[in-house]
Amino acid sequence: MDVQEKSAIDKSAIAPRGASGGADTIAAVSSGSGGAVAVLRLSGPQAGAVLVALAGRLPEPRRAHLARLRHPTSGEVLDQGLALWFPGPRSATGEDMAELQIHGGRAVVAAVLGAVLDVPGLRPAEAGEFTRRAFLNGRIDLTEAEGLADLIGAQTEAQRRLAFAHAFGHLGQRVEEWRRRLIRAMALIEAGIDFADEDDVPAGARALARPEVEALHAELTAALADRRGALVREGALIAIAGLPNAGKSSLINALAQRDIAIVSDEPGTTRDLLEVALDLDGHKATLVDTAGLREAESKVEAEGIRRARARMAEADLVLWVHDVSAGPAPEAAPSLETERPLWLVANKIDRAGPAASAPAAWPVRSFAISAAGGQGLEELTRALGGFIATRAEGEHPALIRARHRASAGEADSHLTLALEQWERLDDELLAEELRLAARALGRMTGVIGVEDLLDVVFREFCIGK
Numbered sequence: 001m002d003v004q005e006k007s008a009i010d011k012s013a014i015a016p017r018g019a020s021g022g023a024d025t026i027a028a029v030s031s032g033s034g035g036a037v038a039v040l041r042l043s044g045p046q047a048g049a050v051l052v053a054l055a056g057r058l059p060e061p062r063r064a065h066l067a068r069l070r071h072p073t074s075g076e077v078l079d080q081g082l083a084l085w086f087p088g089p090r091s092a093t094g095e096d097m098a099e100l101q102i103h104g105g106r107a108v109v110a111a112v113l114g115a116v117l118d119v120p121g122l123r124p125a126e127a128g129e130f131t132r133r134a135f136l137n138g139r140i141d142l143t144e145a146e147g148l149a150d151l152i153g154a155q156t157e158a159q160r161r162l163a164f165a166h167a168f169g170h171l172g173q174r175v176e177e178w179r180r181r182l183i184r185a186m187a188l189i190e191a192g193i194d195f196a197d198e199d200d201v202p203a204g205a206r207a208l209a210r211p212e213v214e215a216l217h218a219e220l221t222a223a224l225a226d227r228r229g230a231l232v233r234e235g236a237l238i239a240i241a242g243l244p245n246a247g248k249s250s251l252i253n254a255l256a257q258r259d260i261a262i263v264s265d266e267p268g269t270t271r272d273l274l275e276v277a278l279d280l281d282g283h284k285a286t287l288v289d290t291a292g293l294r295e296a297e298s299k300v301e302a303e304g305i306r307r308a309r310a311r312m313a314e315a316d317l318v319l320w321v322h323d324v325s326a327g328p329a330p331e332a333a334p335s336l337e338t339e340r341p342l343w344l345v346a347n348k349i350d351r352a353g354p355a356a357s358a359p360a361a362w363p364v365r366s367f368a369i370s371a372a373g374g375q376g377l378e379e380l381t382r383a384l385g386g387f388i389a390t391r392a393e394g395e396h397p398a399l400i401r402a403r404h405r406a407s408a409g410e411a412d413s414h415l416t417l418a419l420e421q422w423e424r425l426d427d428e429l430l431a432e433e434l435r436l437a438a439r440a441l442g443r444m445t446g447v448i449g450v451e452d453l454l455d456v457v458f459r460e461f462c463i464g465k
């Protein structure tokens with residue numbers, strides 16, 4: 001029986017659109033708009049010929065060469081710039097590639113790109129197509145492609161660091177290592193199937209495989225329990241809660257420095273959840289303003305309160321806002337029916353004076369602020385950034401996206417079943433469970449069965465990447 005999983009995908013089934021036999025040659029501007037220098041990239045079998053047509057000759061591989069760039073048919077000089085030649089397969093996409101660094105002016109870029117695309121057989125690249133070709137040619141795995149998308153989109157320092165590790169193979173290597181170990185365990189069991197009558201196969205092949213499967217199962221379960229990747233990528237969810245009129249909406253407006261929520265002296269102003277994405281001291285967070293918690297006076301308010309409680313139950317942190325001008329903070333932290341981390345934010349210290357601002361002794365962190373006046377907000381922002389940093393720190397987590405968690409979860413459930421039924425399943429069925437687990441892991445890096453996923457992954461890219 002063949003115990004090796006297919007190690008490469010069937011490329012013909014997922015070749016770039018429009019490809020016939022060999023791929024087309026694609027071209028696009030890969031630099032952002034508006035810079036002094038624009039970078040034009042070409043990939044495909046005609047890249048070298050186009051470079052010769054424009055720059056006069058093929059530069060030495062991977063060396064920048066200053067060249068006059070001419071229109072291939074009219075001979076008109078279009079610009080002077082740097083030409084680079086990256087012969088495949090040792091290029092970013094695995095194909096022959098050319099790069100032109102030209103002046104970034106709109107007219108220059110349009111003229112050079114136009115001249116390139118005038119060459120028969122050349123066409124503009126679709127969004128993410130360079131990266132897609134790199135994946136199809138085995139230069140990167142699917143998790144690395146996602147990492148690149150995240151790196152380009154990273155908005156905070158923590159996201160940049162995570163995406164960088166991700167883009168350069170951290171997750172892919174770990175998952176491939178899991179998969180290889182799984183295939184080894186499967187091979188042991190299948191050896192038992194195929195050669196049961198031969199003497200040299202250890203009788204205890206199954207017994208040898210079990211500790212390895214147990215170890216893998218434990219590692220996968222731990223990776224699934226680790227939510228740090230999601231925390232950095234999606235950001236922390238911070239719910240602002242409290243009694244009506246505590247100043248929750250005032251606080252979200254102050255932290256966002258924008259007028260997001262309606263503030264009024266009427267209790268029960270906020271009904272719907274209001275969310276805003278913020279960069280808190282270099283860390284991404286989503287803040288949610290919620291309806292004040294009390295006995296609802298209307299159906300709409302009751303629904304608002306139900307939503308508030310539901311969102312609080314999911315939050316990484318709840319900020320409990322208390323109006324100190326209305327009396328001292330409650331002696332004990334309010335029961336939220338959930339066990340989320342909770343900080344006390346004593347608000348309106350401008351009104352009550354510093355004496356009243358000292359919050360009651362809660363077993364949590366507390367802050368004294370004025371959402372309206374701005375006091376204490378800087379300290380609160382820094383503490384929130386620190387909270388996210390602490391929760392997200394440590395070695396780079398394995399599972400970052402929902403897609404990764406789904407694959408790992410599927411693998412995990414096959415391993416759980418295999419271990420539970422270990423003695424009852426015959427060799428063939430046991431090996432099948434392990435094979436299904438290996439397949440689920442293979443989908444994460446894209447070595448198998450990812451045709452349906454490619455559009456989802458590569459859609460995130462911009463043109464030229």
Ligand SMILES: Nc1nc2c(ncn2[C@@H]2O[C@H](COP(=O)(O)OP(=O)(O)OP(=O)(O)O)[C@@H](O)[C@H]2O)c(=O)[nH]1
Pocket residue numbers: 242243244245246247248249250251262263264265266267268269270271290291292293347348349350351369370371372373
């Ligand atoms: N003096 C003072 N007033 C404040 C402060 N923060 C909020 N307020 C006032 O308190 C009142 C209620 O503020 P909101 O932000 O609407 O309170 P809320 O908690 O969102 O109220 P609901 O949405 O009704 O639950 C408004 O009149 C605000 O102007 C503060 O720091 N100092």
Ligand SMILES: [K+]
Pocket residue numbers: 244245263264265266267268269270
């Ligand atoms: K209010």
Ligand SMILES: [Mg+2]
Pocket residue numbers: 248249250261262263269270289290292
């Ligand atoms: Mg409000």
